[in-house]
Amino acid sequence: MSIINFSKVASVYEKTALVQKSASEVLLDLLSIKNGDDVLDVGCGPGNVSMEIAKMTKGRVVGIDVAPGMIEEACRRGTASGNITFAVRDAADFEFISEFDVIFSNSAFQWFRDPDVVIKRCFNALKLGGRMGIQAPATRNFCSNFVAAEEKIRSSPVTSGVFSDYRSPWLFLEKAEDYARLFERNGFRVSYSQIVQEETLYSVDKAFRIYQSGAENGYLNQDYYQVLLSSDYVEMFRELFRESLSEQAREDGMVPIVFNRIYLVAHK
Numbered sequence: 001m002s003i004i005n006f007s008k009v010a011s012v013y014e015k016t017a018l019v020q021k022s023a024s025e026v027l028l029d030l031l032s033i034k035n036g037d038d039v040l041d042v043g044c045g046p047g048n049v050s051m052e053i054a055k056m057t058k059g060r061v062v063g064i065d066v067a068p069g070m071i072e073e074a075c076r077r078g079t080a081s082g083n084i085t086f087a088v089r090d091a092a093d094f095e096f097i098s099e100f101d102v103i104f105s106n107s108a109f110q111w112f113r114d115p116d117v118v119i120k121r122c123f124n125a126l127k128l129g130g131r132m133g134i135q136a137p138a139t140r141n142f143c144s145n146f147v148a149a150e151e152k153i154r155s156s157p158v159t160s161g162v163f164s165d166y167r168s169p170w171l172f173l174e175k176a177e178d179y180a181r182l183f184e185r186n187g188f189r190v191s192y193s194q195i196v197q198e199e200t201l202y203s204v205d206k207a208f209r210i211y212q213s214g215a216e217n218g219y220l221n222q223d224y225y226q227v228l229l230s231s232d233y234v235e236m237f238r239e240l241f242r243e244s245l246s247e248q249a250r251e252d253g254m255v256p257i258v259f260n261r262i263y264l265v266a267h268k
């Protein structure tokens with residue numbers, strides 16, 4: 001079992017994606033979706049937030065995601081609600097023209113290889129006067145706990161060889177203005193752009209599940225290594241990662257998990 005990706009974790013994603021969920025609520029507040037708004041959810045995963053959005057509007061809600069497993073899971077539980085559809089699409093390769101009042105993208109932007117292309121597609125997909133909001137982990141130190149665990153894996157003799165071949169897939173910019181500039185150079189007017197540091201206490205088990213819901217799909221994904229990953233490597237990586245989280249726990253066993261997150265709202 002050396003291939004890890006979002007399709008594989010689709011059925012358990014919602015239970016483990018605790019930090020993505022709480023961040024999505026902040027983004028929804030910032031976007032204040034109105035009844036009647038047509039909404040596109042880019043990188044919707046299994047559609048858990050898209051379904052919340054479909055309760056806020058009688059307009060059309062469309063969720064797109066590049067991972068077929070995520071869309072299968074979303075369709076399995078979501079399409080009954082009438083105003084919602086899901087489709088497998090790459091955020092860099094979809095074609096909607098002036099169709100949406102709102103574009104929502106939660107915890108997905110860091111995965112976009114060519115953000116300019118994605119932002120242009122989103123600009124075209126919005127109606128005039130429409131708005132787009134993103135939330136994503138930001139800065140090289142996006143989660144200090146995960147970065148510390150990564151350091152342990154980089155220096156351990158059992159994982160250092162293979163891990164030296166790992167190339168991070170993530171886009172992390174250091175400043176809120178850097179994110180704003182990306183949107184502005186693609187035609188948007190940015191009304192809000194802030195990097196916020198959020199700290200929440202979790203047990204080691206929960207912290208590990210949080211890691212598995214998102215970051216593991218980068219760290220242990222064959223696409224980001226040239227050497228072939230073995231199940232031994234995956235097992236050792238997970239063991240060291242969990243060990244590092246345990247070392248970061250306070251006396252009461254809880255780990256303060258710290259994320260830097262960008263919240264941005266932009267207008268067409």
Ligand SMILES: C[S@@+](CC[C@H](N)C(=O)[O-])C[C@H]1O[C@@H](n2cnc3c(N)ncnc32)[C@H](O)[C@@H]1O
Nearest residue numbers: 006043044045065066067090091106107108111
């Ligand atoms: C951490 S999940 C977030 C899911 C959901 N938005 C949420 O808030 O729970 C990131 C999602 O982005 C999707 N993704 C990554 N790259 C993508 C791309 N280029 N186009 C569309 N979706 C993408 C992944 O497949 C995954 O489902």
